[in-house]
Amino acid sequence: MARLSRVESQERTREQLVATARELFLRDGYGVTSLSDVAERAGYSKGAVYSNFRSKGHLCLAVLDAIRTEQLALLTDAVLRDAGADDRLAAFAAWGEAHIGDETWTLLEVEFLIGARHDAELRGEITARVTAIREALAQLLEALAGELGASLAMPAEQAAMTLLSLGIGLGVQRVADPAVPTAVLTDTLRLVLRLSR
Numbered sequence: 273m274a275r276l277s278r279v280e281s282q283e284r285t286r287e288q289l290v291a292t293a294r295e296l297f298l299r300d301g302y303g304v305t306s307l308s309d310v311a312e313r314a315g316y317s318k319g320a321v322y323s324n325f326r327s328k329g330h331l332c333l334a335v336l337d338a339i340r341t342e343q344l345a346l347l348t349d350a351v352l353r354d355a356g357a358d359d360r361l362a363a364f365a366a367w368g369e370a371h372i373g374d375e376t377w378t379l380l381e382v383e384f385l386i387g388a389r390h391d392a393e394l395r396g397e398i399t400a401r402v403t404a405i406r407e408a409l410a411q412l413l414e415a416l417a418g419e420l421g422a423s424l425a426m427p428a429e430q431a432a433m434t435l436l437s438l439g440i441g442l443g444v445q446r447v448a449d450p451a452v453p454t455a456v457l458t459d460t461l462r463l464v465l466r467l468s469r
Contacts, residue, residue, distance in 0.1 A: 286324045294335045298376040302383045329394045357420050368454035373446020406432045422465045431464045
């Protein structure tokens, strides 16, 4: 077996630390999980954590980045894989019911945001990521509208902000009450795309 290069070894360590932190943050919470817990569980020293991440907050950003990347891929696949508008909206609705308000990562996001409120650097990082999510969602909406021959009822950036805000609100509500339906999100997407029922 070929020996890993230094860069490959560091990337593998980083991936293992993110995977371990994800498991612990989602299971136990951000606040109670220490970097020592992550290092020990992953089989590394605390120094290995600090050589890959400046802080616990930066490690959590990497965890949330991984979760968001997965969710965006699932969402993109859901709305772009089928040909008809009704099938795409049904796939979007199914994604929403399955993933919006997932208690573990919704609570992690909220806990992390509350903890980062006094850290200007982390807040800047969070802002950059939220902006990137809105931009990706706006591009997805433009692509979807183009493929369906629809015109957006508002600028794509505004539509993305509307859907993202509604999704976040529904997610928090669903943590408290998992029976809260996400159909309003699909209905709003239908309005944004000017699609009749």
